[in-house]
Amino acid sequence: MTKASPGTDPTGGRPVVPSCGALRPLGLGEVRVVDGFWATRQRVNGDATLDHGRSWMDKLGWTGNFTAARAGAGEVDRRGREFADSEVYKLVEAMSWEVGRTASTDRDREVAELTELIALAQAPDGYLGTAFGGPGQRPRHSDLASGHELYCAGHLLQAAVARTRTGGAGPLLDIARRAADHVCDIFGPDGTWGICGHPNIEPALVELARLTGEQRYLDQAGLFVRRRGHQTLPQHHFGWSYYSDDVPVRDATVLRGHAVRALYLACGAVDVAVETGDGELLAAVAAQFDRTLARRTHLTGGMGSRHMDEAFGDDFVLPPDRSYSETCAGVAAIMLAWRLLLATGVSRYADVIERILYNVVATAVSDDGRAFFYANTLHQRVRTVDVPTDEQQLGFGGGPRAPWFEVSCCLPNVARLLASLSAYLVTTDDAGLRIHQYADADVDTRLPDGRRVALRMRTGYPDDGVVTVRVTATDGGGFPLTLRVPEWATGAVLVTPTGRRPARPGPVTVRHAFAVGDEVRLELPLRPRFTHPDPRVDAVRGCVAVERGPVVYCAEALADEDLDTLRVDPGSLPVDVDGGVLVRARFTAVGERAWPYGPTPRRAPAAPLTGLRLLPYHRWARRGPATMRVWLPVT
Ligand SMILES: [Zn+2]
Numbered sequence: 001m002t003k004a005s006p007g008t009d010p011t012g013g014r015p016v017v018p019s020c021g022a023l024r025p026l027g028l029g030e031v032r033v034v035d036g037f038w039a040t041r042q043r044v045n046g047d048a049t050l051d052h053g054r055s056w057m058d059k060l061g062w063t064g065n066f067t068a069a070r071a072g073a074g075e076v077d078r079r080g081r082e083f084a085d086s087e088v089y090k091l092v093e094a095m096s097w098e099v100g101r102t103a104s105t106d107r108d109r110e111v112a113e114l115t116e117l118i119a120l121a122q123a124p125d126g127y128l129g130t131a132f133g134g135p136g137q138r139p140r141h142s143d144l145a146s147g148h149e150l151y152c153a154g155h156l157l158q159a160a161v162a163r164t165r166t167g168g169a170g171p172l173l174d175i176a177r178r179a180a181d182h183v184c185d186i187f188g189p190d191g192t193w194g195i196c197g198h199p200n201i202e203p204a205l206v207e208l209a210r211l212t213g214e215q216r217y218l219d220q221a222g223l224f225v226r227r228r229g230h231q232t233l234p235q236h237h238f239g240w241s242y243y244s245d246d247v248p249v250r251d252a253t254v255l256r257g258h259a260v261r262a263l264y265l266a267c268g269a270v271d272v273a274v275e276t277g278d279g280e281l282l283a284a285v286a287a288q289f290d291r292t293l294a295r296r297t298h299l300t301g302g303m304g305s306r307h308m309d310e311a312f313g314d315d316f317v318l319p320p321d322r323s324y325s326e327t328c329a330g331v332a333a334i335m336l337a338w339r340l341l342l343a344t345g346v347s348r349y350a351d352v353i354e355r356i357l358y359n360v361v362a363t364a365v366s367d368d369g370r371a372f373f374y375a376n377t378l379h380q381r382v383r384t385v386d387v388p389t390d391e392q393q394l395g396f397g398g399g400p401r402a403p404w405f406e407v408s409c410c411l412p413n414v415a416r417l418l419a420s421l422s423a424y425l426v427t428t429d430d431a432g433l434r435i436h437q438y439a440d441a442d443v444d445t446r447l448p449d450g451r452r453v454a455l456r457m458r459t460g461y462p463d464d465g466v467v468t469v470r471v472t473a474t475d476g477g478g479f480p481l482t483l484r485v486p487e488w489a490t491g492a493v494l495v496t497p498t499g500r501r502p503a504r505p506g507p508v509t510v511r512h513a514f515a516v517g518d519e520v521r522l523e524l525p526l527r528p529r530f531t532h533p534d535p536r537v538d539a540v541r542g543c544v545a546v547e548r549g550p551v552v553y554c555a556e557a558l559a560d561e562d563l564d565t566l567r568v569d570p571g572s573l574p575v576d577v578d579g580g581v582l583v584r585a586r587f588t589a590v591g592e593r594a595w596p597y598g599p600t601p602r603r604a605p606a607a608p609l610t611g612l613r614l615l616p617y618h619r620w621a622r623r624g625p626a627t628m629r630v631w632l633p634v635t
Helices: 037-059 064-068 084-102 105-120 149-167 171-187 201-212 215-227 259-276 279-295 327-344 348-364 410-419
Strands: 031-035 426-428 433-435 440-446 452-459 466-474 479-485 492-496 499-503 506-512 519-523 528-531 543-548 551-557 566-568 575-577 580-587 610-616 627-629
Touching: 031 037, 037 084, 037 105, 037 410, 064 084, 064 105, 084 105, 084 149, 084 410, 105 149, 105 171, 149 171, 149 201, 171 201, 171 215, 201 215, 201 259, 215 259, 259 279, 259 327, 279 327, 327 348, 327 410, 348 410, 348 551, 426 440, 433 452, 466 479, 479 519, 492 506, 543 580, 551 580
Parallel strands: 433 479
Antiparallel strands: 031 440, 426 433, 440 452, 452 466, 466 519, 479 506, 492 499, 492 519, 528 543, 543 551, 551 610, 551 627, 566 580, 575 580, 580 610
């Protein structure tokens, strides 16, 4: 790698900057979300969620751990779980992207202040971690399986990358480099043959290598990826698959075990593959993800169906009432899909990102940005109970959204994604621009040949399917503009300066000598539709779901309706009704029995079908205690 002297990213900052690949991402300074669905969420994230996270981390002593762990401070009174440092780093990362998004000087000062705090805990040899190695604590790296030290270091590196790309090189980058150098010293080719029980250091080291040009970091990431899968971590009671240490990365056929661990590792493996030109490794991870999407992913794009180990289930084990679908797994799956999209240009990965954005990310956070789901169930059988706004929760299996959990990885994870979201919307390709996600956004960038082009994208998406892209500045000459027709959008129409034409799902390219004022319009048919499960998903056999565009719908009951007895008529197509979708349905009473098995139960006379209003899944549990279901049994 060419050594770089890292400064502010001229694009305004991007989380992932591969040195090669099919597509090159635009940054926060080139794409700005200005209105609509995601602008609202970005605003709430910046105005409320970041402060909310900070106040809880201060209150619980997670930020204070860095002061307590400063060199020579004596016995460390450390608070929180072993990975609490990572939450502070993730918050710093989120705040750094927010600085890139808004140029907020207050937020910039806060990042600087937190950086000073973090610096206190760094040892002279570069080691940084508040849970190990201090007086009265276990020795450093004495519990690689569950100590999360390298995982935390990874989040530190990612925070420093975000800070540097949005604010320029500074103390946080120095801290991160010293920490990364220490990791390489200890775990390098001549050092300890170890890996972390929770991957994350892998993609973080690659991104730091991309930022600094430091080959050593990339080599170390490659080493960590190659070391995994040889059962060198202690056997876990959930098996070595829990931390993806059962099978070498390039030999695996599917993602398995702890979902977030598996997804972060896959991100690191893609990054290593891209930077080292290892097409075999890239193809292996892409195939694993494709199979995971085909067999181990919920309708919402959520991943993970085993609560006990927060893990993927076996193929087709996707029970909606045990959908774990951790919010972090949604963020991690977007990170992986984004890397694969950039590397391969396959637009289906943008479909995946869209699905997860609208049905996991948008679902997770409350309207005020101060409460969130850890797990995202698809079927809430027991009415949710409101929780106090000043208490942290221990259990995180279902609703409602809570202000804080003992393990609160998800909140800063969503926060860093939302703050950097505009960097996931548009890329360049060999010659032109590709728009992957639709939002009210202004784009101002340069084509690969250096010509400037600015676009104004306007849409009511996802409520409305018309997306208009207007050229607002150009240096002249033609260029290809590619838009994505989502896989569900049959009957889409593309209107260009030269006429109308049907557009099939996948990428559609307009080649034109665009002038200022020229418009391209994509008309996506947004009709509610029934969606049927693969017959091998036993848990939802005999059920349908309703989707409209990228949005999954659900039935929610606030009063006495028993959603367990709901039956939907699949013969009457769902129709739009202001802000919701109407299906024909009835509630069929089922008699109580002492034993729930036996001959076909006698049914009560069928009640008449009536209209049942469904709402977007991401809107559930916002009107008070509720039950809810996504998959609807048919009559
Ligand atoms: Zn999480």
